[in-house]
Amino acid sequence: MATILVVDDELGIRGLLSEILSDEGHTVELAENAAEARAARERIRPDLVLLDIWMPDVDGITLLKEWSGAGLLTMPVVMMSGHGTIDTAVEATKHGAMAFLEKPITLQKLLRAVDQGLTRNAPKPPAPPVVASWSRVEGGYAAVGLPASTPHAVTLGGHAMHHGFNGPAPEQLFQLDRPLREARDAFEKSYFEFHLAKENGSMTRVAEKTGLERTHLYRKLKQLGVDIARNKRGI
Numbered sequence: 001m002a003t004i005l006v007v008d009d010e011l012g013i014r015g016l017l018s019e020i021l022s023d024e025g026h027t028v029e030l031a032e033n034a035a036e037a038r039a040a041r042e043r044i045r046p047d048l049v050l051l052d053i054w055m056p057d058v059d060g061i062t063l064l065k066e067w068s069g070a071g072l073l074t075m076p077v078v079m080m081s082g083h084g085t086i087d088t089a090v091e092a093t094k095h096g097a098m099a100f101l102e103k104p105i106t107l108q109k110l111l112r113a114v115d116q117g118l119t120r121n122a123p124k125p126p127a128p129p130v131v132a133s134w135s136r137v138e139g140g141y142a143a144v145g146l147p148a149s150t151p152h153a154v155t156l157g158g159h160a161m162h163h164g165f166n167g168p169a170p171e172q173l174f175q176l177d178r179p180l181r182e183a184r185d186a187f188e189k190s191y192f193e194f195h196l197a198k199e200n201g202s203m204t205r206v207a208e209k210t211g212l213e214r215t216h217l218y219r220k221l222k223q224l225g226v227d228i229a230r231n232k233r234g235i
Contacts, residue, residue, distance in 0.1 A: 002046075002118050003029065004021055004027070004029070004048045004049070005030075006021070006028060006029070006049075007032075007055075007063075008032065008055075008080065014032065033055055033056065033057050045074075047118060048077075050114075051064065053079055053088065054083060060080075064096060065095050080101045081101075088100075099113045188220070192221055192224065193226055195209050201229075203228075
């Protein structure tokens with residue numbers, strides 16, 4: 001749950017919003033003017049602010065501009081007003097407000113705005129690098145993607161070949177966070193070694209399976225550094 005600062009000069013509005021948000025499990029702090037709002041923002045660092053536009057000392061738009069100009073708009077702000085206009089809403093959005101609620105505020109609109117603000121402000125973990133591995137499927141093996149714990153958790157090394165359903169499967173993960181040519185060569189080497197082992201080193205059958213002419217296939221295997229003799233022995 002979140003800490004939400006409610007800034008409104010009307011006691012009844014502060015009480016109602018506090019009751020609703022507390023029932024939703026949030027911690028609610030209240031301020032009735034800009035001075036109290038400044039102090040509360042510094043003291044509690046709220047996750048979201050509900051800020052009234054029309055207040056007796058400093059209005060909400062002015063306070064929003066102040067926070068924005070000082071680099072203090074580190075939380076989503078939802079503006080509230082019973083006398084707002086489209087121009088007011090546009091100005092508030094221009095200065096960093098994420099939403100504008102017109103009073104009287106319905107429960108549904110309030111909770112939706114709060115949920116959207118908290119979701120937008122939630123930190124997003126960095127996406128893990130994606131690597132590919134071999135997975136058994138009907139008719140053979142296919143490369144599938146899965147996340148790695150770190151960019152260097154998976155490296156390209158030798159192949160451990162074993163025989164099983166529909167032939168051997170290379171027990172290797174492919175790191176994709178590398179130059180395209182290196183990644184492509186690593187995949188092609190594994191691909192041809194797989195087919196050579198599966199066909200017991202028969203170049204004729206591998207040529208048929210891969211759709212390459214034998215001469216082209218020989219050149220490709222040599223270029224990739226594939227040990228043809230090793231695969232003919234079925235190792």
